[in-house]
Amino acid sequence: MDLPNEIAPSDEPASIQQLLAENRRLRVLAEVADTVTRELSLDLQLPRLIQLITEALDAERATLFLYDRETDELLSRVASGDGTIEIRIPPKAGIAGAIFTRGEPEIIPDAYQDPRFNQEIDRRTGYHTRNILCVPLRDRAGQPIGVTQVLNRRSGPFGDEQLALVESINRHAASALQQSLLVERLEQAQREEIELLEIAEAISTELHVDVLFTRIMAAATQLLNAERSTLFLYDQLNDQLWSQVAEGAGQKEIRIPSKAGIAGAAFSGGEVLVVPDAYADPRFNRSVDLASGFRTRNILAVPILDKSGDRLGVVQVLNKKGGAFTPLDIRRAKAFCSQIAIAIQNAQLFSDVLALKNYNESILKSLSNGVITLDHNLNVVKINEAAERILGVTAEDVLNRPATQVFGNRNPWVTRSLNYVSQMGTSDYHADTDFELADGTSAAINLTATPLLETEGKQLGSMLVLEDITREKRVRNTMARYVAKEVVDKLIASGQDFLDGNSHVATVLFSDIRRFTTLAEAMSPQETVTMLNEYFTSMVEVVFAHGGMLDKYIGDAIMAVFGSAVPDISDADNAMTVATEMLRELARFNASRTAHGLDQIEIGIGIATGEVLAGSLGSSRRRLEYTVIGDNVNLAARLEGANKHYGSTVLLAASTVEALRGRPILRKLDLVQVKGKYQPTLAYESLDHVDERRVPRLKALIAAYESGFDRYQRRDWSNAIEHFGQALEILPTDQPSQIFIDRCRFYADNPPPEDWNGVWIMEAK
Numbered sequence: 111m112d113l114p115n116e117i118a119p120s121d122e123p124a125s126i127q128q129l130l131a132e133n134r135r136l137r138v139l140a141e142v143a144d145t146v147t148r149e150l151s152l153d154l155q156l157p158r159l160i161q162l163i164t165e166a167l168d169a170e171r172a173t174l175f176l177y178d179r180e181t182d183e184l185l186s187r188v189a190s191g192d193g194t195i196e197i198r199i200p201p202k203a204g205i206a207g208a209i210f211t212r213g214e215p216e217i218i219p220d221a222y223q224d225p226r227f228n229q230e231i232d233r234r235t236g237y238h239t240r241n242i243l244c245v246p247l248r249d250r251a252g253q254p255i256g257v258t259q260v261l262n263r264r265s266g267p268f269g270d271e272q273l274a275l276v277e278s279i280n281r282h283a284a285s286a287l288q289q290s291l292l293v294e295r296l297e298q299a300q301r302e303e304i305e306l307l308e309i310a311e312a313i314s315t316e317l318h319v320d321v322l323f324t325r326i327m328a329a330a331t332q333l334l335n336a337e338r339s340t341l342f343l344y345d346q347l348n349d350q351l352w353s354q355v356a357e358g359a360g361q362k363e364i365r366i367p368s369k370a371g372i373a374g375a376a377f378s379g380g381e382v383l384v385v386p387d388a389y390a391d392p393r394f395n396r397s398v399d400l401a402s403g404f405r406t407r408n409i410l411a412v413p414i415l416d417k418s419g420d421r422l423g424v425v426q427v428l429n430k431k432g433g434a435f436t437p438l439d440i441r442r443a444k445a446f447c448s449q450i451a452i453a454i455q456n457a458q459l460f461s462d463v464l465a466l467k468n469y470n471e472s473i474l475k476s477l478s479n480g481v482i483t484l485d486h487n488l489n490v491v492k493i494n495e496a497a498e499r500i501l502g503v504t505a506e507d508v509l510n511r512p513a514t515q516v517f518g519n520r521n522p523w524v525t526r527s528l529n530y531v532s533q534m535g536t537s538d539y540h541a542d543t544d545f546e547l548a549d550g551t552s553a554a555i556n557l558t559a560t561p562l563l564e565t566e567g568k569q570l571g572s573m574l575v576l577e578d579i580t581r582e583k584r585v586r587n588t589m590a591r592y593v594a595k596e597v598v599d600k601l602i603a604s605g606q607d608f609l610d611g612n613s614h615v616a617t618v619l620f621s622d623i624r625r626f627t628t629l630a631e632a633m634s635p636q637e638t639v640t641m642l643n644e645y646f647t648s649m650v651e652v653v654f655a656h657g658g659m660l661d662k663y664i665g666d667a668i669m670a671v672f673g674s675a676v677p678d679i680s681d682a683d684n685a686m687t688v689a690t691e692m693l694r695e696l697a698r699f700n701a702s703r704t705a706h707g708l709d710q711i712e713i714g715i716g717i718a719t720g721e722v723l724a725g726s727l728g729s730s731r732r733r734l735e736y737t738v739i740g741d742n743v744n745l746a747a748r749l750e751g752a753n754k755h756y757g758s759t760v761l762l763a764a765s766t767v768e769a770l771r772g773r774p775i776l777r778k779l780d781l782v783q784v785k786g787k788y789q790p791t792l793a794y795e796s797l798d799h800v801d802e803r804r805v806p807r808l809k810a811l812i813a814a815y816e817s818g819f820d821r822y823q824r825r826d827w828s829n830a831i832e833h834f835g836q837a838l839e840i841l842p843t844d845q846p847s848q849i850f851i852d853r854c855r856f857y858a859d860n861p862p863p864e865d866w867n868g869v870w871i872m873e874a875k
Contacts, residue, residue, distance in 0.1 A: 175257050342373050528574070671738050745784060
């Protein structure tokens with residue numbers, strides 16, 4: 111039987127190969143047609159088509175890009191785990207962008223010889239691209255709508271056959287892919303509209319600013335598929351942008367100048383800002399990332415405008431998931447900000463009305479001091495809860511009653527004070543005065559009587575302000591400046607009479623800024639004060655965080671005490687922890703100064719443990735200071751100063767080391783007699799803060815040094831020098847080792863007397 115010529119056996123093997131190739135081509139095209147008709151989602155179509163192209167061309171990789179007109183980008187999606195990852199590139203980037211723009215296919219036999227090829231991607235991924243086939247994807251009108259890029263054919267170079275196959279695949283898939291992209295955009299637009307309406311409805315019903323902040327930030331993050339969002343509102347009075355962020359179980363308010371940072375630039379300029387690389391933008395403040403541990407990649411900042419075009423604030427969105435912020439994101443963000451502008455104005459109006467309505471009640475109730483208001487006839491009009499508590503009465507007992515009945519014969523001086531204020535129109539103050547209560551007991555109060563005036567200056571009546579300065583109040587007033595609130599509560603709960611003075615064991619910490627005088631000479635007085643305030647603020651928070659008491663500031667020095675009022679077995683450990691944390695906080699402080707072109711600062715720390723006398727010193731009527739005094743206070747201060755001699759940072763007395771429960775990294779430094787002390791103390795240097803990456807043989811350094819110190823104490827000068835030398839080999843900048851080498855050489859030439867006990871006498875403070 112004769113076979114048709116098309117399939118008749120041929121003597122030429124090439125004909126069979128052509129038939130097989132045509133069969134494969136038709137099979138691939140059939141699968142392409144099946145894929146684009148069966149799957150209506152780009153998430154499914156693109157990865158499957160890429161797989162088919164890769165297999166059909168025997169290639170290692172392939173990518174099919176579609177042009178997104180809304181964002182002016184080429185997009186593709188590749189399979190990743192159970193989902194897909196979207197890739198977006200500029201429409202003119204690389205070889206794919208060039209082929210898309212030019213609209214003609216091309217075979218690149220050697221990618222590395224083509225200047226359009228980005229070799230950096232290969233270097234980052236470890237992949238090696240040899241050859242590339244790139245074919246534009248066209249619509250029915252012949253306009254490019256995408257591009258197919260195939261990499262590294264395994265069975266040889268790309269040729270016309272492979273180019274023709276990809277062109278056929280593109281023709282079969284183009285219309286369906288374009289339709290899928292259009293459907294996806296329509297569905298996305300519909301979802302956006304519904305989502306925006308839902309968000310607007312949810313937000314517009316919220317009138318409380320605190321809750322509104324949270325809802326808006328959550329909605330912006332969700333709407334733009336980002337990691338974080340922040341809403342800043344404009345405070346016109348202070349020319350600041352302010353926001354609220356979660357902190358623990360509550361909210362923390364943050365404020366920045368209205369032109370500061372990316373948010374300030376967007377607000378002050380009234381324009382949308384897209385920052386593709388936050389760290390490359392000089393307006394971005396990296397210190398926020400350093401403090402929080404968050405890494406900001408890109409930023410979208412959109413001003414919030416009311417109907418009149420006045421700026422209400424700005425929404426700042428961080429870190430678009432899966433890539434960069436697009437024109438579509440900008441459009442959505444602007445629509446979102448238009449919706450929330452109304453909600454923000456409503457919430458602010460509600461807040462103002464509510465504040466006005468509740469002003470008198472809230473201010474009276476929130477005061478810890480007692481407040482009593484009286485009319486021009488000296489009848490009681492209002493009394494707050496604090497006044498009821500201080501006087502031991504109820505509102506029903508005193509409201510609408512004259513002052514003469516309320517204060518009676520027990521406290522006639524109050525009525526006299528009110529009469530004076532009423533007649534003279536000026537305030538009258540009584541400090542630390544005994545007030546006799548209805549039950550016969552008395553309370554110590556500070557009382558202020560002042561006239562109540564209306565806007566025009568006419569006197570409406572009088573007001574009494576009573577400050578309770580009984581025991582608990584005195585404790586709180588005295589101690590609140592020195593310790594955290596939790597410690598004050600603990601002191602009051604203990605019932606101890608510690609304000610009048612007592613003697614017990616405590617740990618004292620002194621810290622001081624090195625070369626402060628030189629540093630201050632290079633700054634203006636205002637800069638010096640600003641620097642000290644910032645430094646003290648960060649360091650005192652560390653002290654409070656670990657149960658310490660801020661005893662006082664002495665110039666640029668800080669004196670902190672642990673166990674001053676209520677001793678604890680962890681006092682020495684807490685002081686040690688504070689020393690280490692202060693140095694870490696100092697590193698962050700210095701990093702911020704360096705970023706602003708300012709000089710770094712160094713500090714020294716001295717710690718001693720022992721008996722101290724603690725109590726309130728000063729005038730009981732004018733000013734009391736709770737403090738500690740004693741030899742161990744002086745010892746801590748002298749050890750802090752000794753750091754300058756040894757080149758160390760943290761020195762501890764032996765008494766502190768003995769009290770430690772933990773095991774910090776220490777080395778036995780020297781046996782010293784500090785100025786003003788007759789008894790020597792063994793001083794230890796804390797190396798807890800040393801980065802072992804900088805000194806990898808830290809333990810060996812300590813061992814060599816302490817071996818040298820032991821031989822020094824035994825007058826074995828030569829062996830001591832050898833061990834100190836070993837320590838210097840490990841750390842050539844170790845000043846204590848060099849100091850002891852110099853001492854040993856001196857004593858080798860000038861032997862000390864027989865009664866020499868190894869004590870080094872410090873003459874300087």
